[in-house]
Amino acid sequence: MIRTLVLFSFGILLVGLSVQSLRKLRLQERYVILFAITGIPFLAMSYWPDGILWLSTQMNMEKPTLMIFILGAFTILLLLKLFSIISVQQRQITTLAQMVGILNQKLEPKNSQTPTPPGSTHAPTQSPTESHD
Amino acid sequence: MPSTLNPSRFTLADSTPARCLVIVPAYNESGAIASVVTGLHEHLPQVDIVVIDDGSVDRTHQHVPAYATVIRLPFNLGIGAAMQTGYKYAEYYSYDVAVQVDGDGQHPPAEVARLIDYLLENDCDLVVGSRFKENINYQQAPLRMLAIQLMRRWIQLLTGRRFSDCTSGFRVANRKVIDCYAHWYPSDYPEPEVLVLLTNEKMRIEEVQVHMEQRNTGQTSIPFFRGIFYVIKVVIAVLLDKMRDPWPHRKH
Numbered sequence: 001m002i003r004t005l006v007l008f009s010f011g012i013l014l015v016g017l018s019v020q021s022l023r024k025l026r027l028q029e030r031y032v033i034l035f036a037i038t039g040i041p042f043l044a045m046s047y048w049p050d051g052i053l054w055l056s057t058q059m060n061m062e063k064p065t066l067m068i069f070i071l072g073a074f075t076i077l078l079l080l081k082l083f084s085i086i087s088v089q090q091r092q093i094t095t096l097a098q099m100v101g102i103l104n105q106k107l108e109p110k111n112s113q114t115p116t117p118p119g120s121t122h123a124p125t126q127s128p129t130e131s132h133d
Numbered sequence: 134m135p136s137t138l139n140p141s142r143f144t145l146a147d148s149t150p151a152r153c154l155v156i157v158p159a160y161n162e163s164g165a166i167a168s169v170v171t172g173l174h175e176h177l178p179q180v181d182i183v184v185i186d187d188g189s190v191d192r193t194h195q196h197v198p199a200y201a202t203v204i205r206l207p208f209n210l211g212i213g214a215a216m217q218t219g220y221k222y223a224e225y226y227s228y229d230v231a232v233q234v235d236g237d238g239q240h241p242p243a244e245v246a247r248l249i250d251y252l253l254e255n256d257c258d259l260v261v262g263s264r265f266k267e268n269i270n271y272q273q274a275p276l277r278m279l280a281i282q283l284m285r286r287w288i289q290l291l292t293g294r295r296f297s298d299c300t301s302g303f304r305v306a307n308r309k310v311i312d313c314y315a316h317w318y319p320s321d322y323p324e325p326e327v328l329v330l331l332t333n334e335k336m337r338i339e340e341v342q343v344h345m346e347q348r349n350t351g352q353t354s355i356p357f358f359r360g361i362f363y364v365i366k367v368v369i370a371v372l373l374d375k376m377r378d379p380w381p382h383r384k385h
Contacts, residue, residue, distance in 0.1 A: 094210055094320075098218040101185070101206040102225065 008046035014039030034078075142179055143230065143249050146256065151229040153180040153249060156219030157201075158212060159236030160187040167196045172242035173234065174200055180245075183222055184236065187215035193236075217318035220306075224315035231311050233304045240303040244343045248305040251341050258310050258336035261296065261328075262303030262343035280364045284325050287368055291375055292332040297340055299325045310336065317379040325367050329374040334383065 018035035021027035027035075045051050052067055061067065143151040155173055159166050166184065173182055182201040186194045188209035197203050204218055216233065223231040230249055234240045244262060252260045265281075273281070281300055289295045302324055306314065310331065319326040331338055 094214045097207050097210055098214065098221055101204040101218055102222055104207075105202060105204045 003049055004046045006046075007042050007049070011039045011042030011044075011046060014042065143253055145229060145253065151249075151253060152227070153177075153230040153232065154219075154223045154226075154228040155180055155182045155232045155234055155245065156185065156216065156223070157182065157234050157236045158185045158187060158215040158219065159189065159193050160209065160212075160215070161189045161191045161193060162236040163189070163191040163193045163196045165238040166193055166236050167198060169234065169236055169238050169242070170198050170201045173245065174198065176242040177245055180232075181228075183219055185215045185218050187211070211320055213318055213320040213323045216323065217314060220311055220314035220318065223311045228311065229308050231306045233302055233306075235302050239346050241344060241346060244303070245305075248303070248341055248343070251339065252305045252307060255339060256337070257339045258307050259327075259331055259338045260305045261298060261301050261338065261340045262305075262345070263296075263298035263301055263340040264343065264345050265297040266340050266342040276360065280360060283364060284367055284371075288325060288328060288371060291371060292329055294332055294338075296328055296338075299328055301345075303343060303345065313380045313383065316382060319370070321370075322363055322367055326370050326374055329371045330379060333375065333378075334380065 015036050018027060018032045018039070022029065022032040048054075056063070056067060143153055145151045155177070157166070157169060157173075162169075170182055170184065173180075184194070184197045184201050184203045186197075186203055186205045188206050194203045194205050204222065206215065206218065210218075219233075220231060230252065232245055232249065234242070234245065240262065248260050248262055251257065281298070284299050285296060288299050300322075304324075313331070313334070314327075319330075328338065
């Protein structure tokens with residue numbers, strides 16, 4: 001009974017939190033779907049506690065604990081995906097900050113009084129807002 | 134914005150004047166930045182200077198003389214991103230040569246012209262100002278020397294080339310390297326990494342012995358305890374650099 005309650009609560013929590021995050025615009029749809037799908041097996045197991053045993057048998061697993069290993073592997077893959085997203089976004093933020101610095105320098109009054117810009121003979125090769133990353 | 138008031142004394146292979154930019158990254162260097170920029174301007178009045186204020190909290194930008202351009206980053210991005218900002222600026226304004234000079238006064242302005250001359254006369258892609266090429270007695274903490282030795286050997290193993298001072302940030306780059314750096318530049322401790330990456334790209338890198346000053350003001354970017362992490366990180370990073378291609382645009 002306790003196991004059913006814990007599994008049901010965790011499943012509801014995952015689905016509920018992901019939907020709530022979507023409503024508050026804290027999570028994109030694709031991640032909501034991912035977490036909602038992750039929560040569904042827990043709800044299923046709370047209704048059918050022996051389901052994990054049945055699934056293990058169907059997959060020719062001698063020990064149900066192997067399912068935990070699969071769950072861990074899934075979590076690690078998920079983390080890898082999230083870290084790659086963070087890394088790309090960190091680089092994009094850096095590029096944006098660099099461009100803000102360069103554009104600000106062009107706008108600030110102090111710099112407009114400094115000697116003639118290169119415009120006449122050396123036009124910029126590209127837009128300063130173009131990202132390389 | 135850059136100046137075109139003073140004709141450059143440096144010339145390219147086709148005898149046209151080379152447009153040179155000195156990039157000075159600075160983070161909380163209010164005590165040293167004015168003398169660094171003034172020294173550069175006195176020795177090289179014909180080159181443009183851009184100071185990258187990397188989110189300093191001590192009003193570093195207010196100590197920069199008016200003849201230098203200041204780019205103030207909105208927040209601290211770290212040395213790699215600050216330096217890359219200067220290279221993006223150099224690429225944007227089509228500079229032929231870019232010089233890295235630290236904002237703490239360790240790199241003597243008198244040596245800059247020699248490095249630029251060496252780059253242009255020998256058709257190099259990158260010239261590194263080395264403290265150790267000719268075994269001149271340069272004061273360094275023993276652990277720091279050990280770390281430099283370790284990285285030197287490691288880079289030699291990976292590239293087959295011996296760089297006497299792989300951590301020196303006193304460097305002069307030509308347009309090809311400026312273009313590469315503007316597209317991608319390592320973020321944390323870029324100096325050793327770019328040596329490996331540029332060697333992968335078959336760029337011509339040379340070292341020139343320079344005299345460097347000891348740091349008088351500000352704080353070192355690599356405190357003692359972080360130094361250990363620095364070495365581990367660089368050892369792994371340069372190994373990974375052998376396997377990656379950060380500048381695929383060069384092949385098109």
